[in-house]
Amino acid sequence: MKKLVIAVMLVLLVGAFAMALDATVTGDATLTWGMDFGNNATGFTNAATATISIPLVAKTSDSKTGDAPAGEITLSDFSASISGSGLAVAAPTITAKLQLSDASYLTIFGAPSYGAGLASDFFTLLNTRDEDTKAADAVSFDLSAYNGGFTFGYDLGMGVLSLSVVSAGNWDSVAAGTDMTTDGKVYVAGADGVDIDADDTATYYGVGASQAFGPWGAGDTIPVGVTYIVVKKPSSGTPANTLNDYAATLGLVLTPMDMLSVTLKANLDASKDVVASVKASVKPMDMLGFWVATDVSMPKGGDLAYDLAGGAKVSLDKLASFGTTLYYAARVLDLQVTTDLLAVENLTFGNVFEAYLGVAPMEYADSVNVAYDLGGIKPYASFTTYVETATTYAVDAGVSFSKVLANTVFTIDYATKDLNADKGDLELSAKVSY
Numbered sequence: 001m002k003k004l005v006i007a008v009m010l011v012l013l014v015g016a017f018a019m020a021l022d023a024t025v026t027g028d029a030t031l032t033w034g035m036d037f038g039n040n041a042t043g044f045t046n047a048a049t050a051t052i053s054i055p056l057v058a059k060t061s062d063s064k065t066g067d068a069p070a071g072e073i074t075l076s077d078f079s080a081s082i083s084g085s086g087l088a089v090a091a092p093t094i095t096a097k098l099q100l101s102d103a104s105y106l107t108i109f110g111a112p113s114y115g116a117g118l119a120s121d122f123f124t125l126l127n128t129r130d131e132d133t134k135a136a137d138a139v140s141f142d143l144s145a146y147n148g149g150f151t152f153g154y155d156l157g158m159g160v161l162s163l164s165v166v167s168a169g170n171w172d173s174v175a176a177g178t179d180m181t182t183d184g185k186v187y188v189a190g191a192d193g194v195d196i197d198a199d200d201t202a203t204y205y206g207v208g209a210s211q212a213f214g215p216w217g218a219g220d221t222i223p224v225g226v227t228y229i230v231v232k233k234p235s236s237g238t239p240a241n242t243l244n245d246y247a248a249t250l251g252l253v254l255t256p257m258d259m260l261s262v263t264l265k266a267n268l269d270a271s272k273d274v275v276a277s278v279k280a281s282v283k284p285m286d287m288l289g290f291w292v293a294t295d296v297s298m299p300k301g302g303d304l305a306y307d308l309a310g311g312a313k314v315s316l317d318k319l320a321s322f323g324t325t326l327y328y329a330a331r332v333l334d335l336q337v338t339t340d341l342l343a344v345e346n347l348t349f350g351n352v353f354e355a356y357l358g359v360a361p362m363e364y365a366d367s368v369n370v371a372y373d374l375g376g377i378k379p380y381a382s383f384t385t386y387v388e389t390a391t392t393y394a395v396d397a398g399v400s401f402s403k404v405l406a407n408t409v410f411t412i413d414y415a416t417k418d419l420n421a422d423k424g425d426l427e428l429s430a431k432v433s434y
Contacts, residue, residue, distance in 0.1 A: 023054045028433040037423030050434075055081045061092075068099040071108070103155040118263060118279040119293040119309035122325050122336060125354045125365040125384065145169065146247050159254035168245035168270070169238050181232045192417075194222040203231050245270040259283050273299040287315050305329075318342060332358035346373040363388045376403030393419040408432050 027050035035042045060079070065072035075092035095110040149166030186207060187194075196204065196218055204216040210226045222228055247269040254262040260282055267275040279293035290312035297305040307329035315321045320341045327334040335357055341349040348371050355364035369382035381397035398413035409431045416424030 023052060025050075025052045026434060027051065028431055030429055030431040032427055032429040034425055034427040036425050053081050055079070065099065068101050070099055072097050072099050073109075105153050107151045107153075117275065117295045117307075118265065118277040119295050119307045119327065122309075122327060123334060123354050124336075125352060125367055125386075145245070158256050159252060162249075162251045162253075164249040164251070166247050167241055168243075168247075169241040171240060173238060173240040180234060182229055185229070187228055187230070189222045189224055189226045189228065193224050194228075196220050196222070201233055203233065204228050205231060243270070271300060273297070273302075287317075289313050332356055346375075347371075377401055392417075392421075395419055395424065407434070 027048070029048040030046070032045045032047075033042070034045070061074065061076040063072065063074040073094065073096040075094055077093055096108040097110075098106040098108060100106060145168040146166040147168075148170060149164060151162055151164040153160055153162040194204075196216055198219045200218045202217075204214060204220075204222055205211075206213040206215070206226055206228050208227050210228060213223065213226055214228065216222050216228075247267070249268075250266045252264045254264075256262075261280070263277075263279045265275075265277040267277075275295060275297050277293070277295045279291060281289065281291040283289040290310070292308075292310040294308050295306060299305075307327065309325070309327045311323065311325035313321065313323040321339070323336075323338040325334075325336045333356075335353075335355045337351075337353045339349075339351040343349050350369045352367045353364065354366075355362060365384065365386045367382060367384040369380070371378060371380040377399065379399040382395070384394040386392045386394070394417050396413070396415040398411060400412075401410040402408075404410060411427070411429045411431070413427045413429075414424055415427075416422045
């Protein structure tokens with residue numbers, strides 16, 4: 001009887017504690033009927049999610065420091081909560097440095113980024129269609145091995161001078177892993193199959209009757225209807241830095257006035273390859289800003305390479321924005337033009353145009369999207385044209401109704417990735433949210 005009383009008291013205490021901490025409960029359920037116009041397949045899907053979260057420690061940050069010279073450490077964005085999946089703890093992001101004087105510091109943790117290049121390719125439409133971009137970043141090299149080091153910085157008043165030194169590994173080595181790992185789930189490739197990213201390091205194996213297929217890796221496509229699992233490869237380990245491979249970056253960021261910022265960087269790696277970068281940003285007024293940048297690579301015993309980039313953007317409060325960006329490398333000029341408009345109240349229009357101007361014939365993509373919020377009824381549509389080796393059209397259009405029933409959104413949606421070869425899918429859904 002005493003155990004029962006104690007158990008009941010514990011339940012009451014936990015319940016009162018949860019109420020005092022303001023528990024958050026969310027959930028939704030969706031019923032969807034769809035049709036593939038390509039093969040006339042139809043059917044229903046049911047989906048639901050629900051979460052409950054009780055905050056124990058609200059998301060916060062804290063620092064400990066003192067008058068220079070002193071050590072300083074900052075713990076950022078840490079929290080703790082109890083949810084349906086158990087105790088969730090967000091470990092803090094840690095940065096630490098030695099504040100040598102009011103103007104100078106030396107980082108202790110938060111390894112510096114040995115980054116080369118202030119001008120880089122920027123496409124959002126064409127790059128998703130073509131991994132082999134025509135104007136790949138001309139000044140870039142693998143920096144993943146450089147994973148530890150420090151930055152010394154000095155505040156000049158009108159700018160900051162910094163020197164970063166990093167090493168390729170350290171004095172110790174980490175053995176390669178031996179165990180393959182899986183999330184224990186079995187998946188089925190849908191109507192479009194599954195495209196595996198070019199940089200995916202996992203291996204996809206067919207299971208059951210699908211064992212006759214695969215395995216699949218980076219860049220492959222898993223056929224429609226195939227049942228598979230995802231297996232992660234063991235880590236490759238990290239060798240000791242027996243070659244004493246170091247790299248350094250000398251940087252200078254100048255802000256002589258509010259409207260102007262200039263960044264200069266010089267990078268040197270163990271192969272004595274040098275990369276120099278310059279970027280200037282000017283914002284003469286709130287509505288207007290533009291920038292230019294260049295990188296020059298001077299590899300030891302190799303050919304000089306360079307790239308150029310620049311852009312401008314005009315913003316008219318919340319009514320409209322116009323932007324353009326250019327990138328030049330390897331005798332190919334990339335162009336991107338963006339437009340966002342609030343044509344009339346609740347009617348939005350957007351356009352993105354991208355083109356390779358230095359290839360013949362010119363390749364380009366143009367995407368137009370429009371949406372109109374009628375106060376509970378929201379029609380929307382996007383139409384994208386890709387003109388590459390062939391011309392393809394992608395469409396996504398529909399309408400949502402959010403005020404027919406309380407707590408419910410009804411959606412009618414049609415989408416196709418290639419209007420010529422794919423007749424597309426039609427989906428009708430009802431989503432109830434808590």
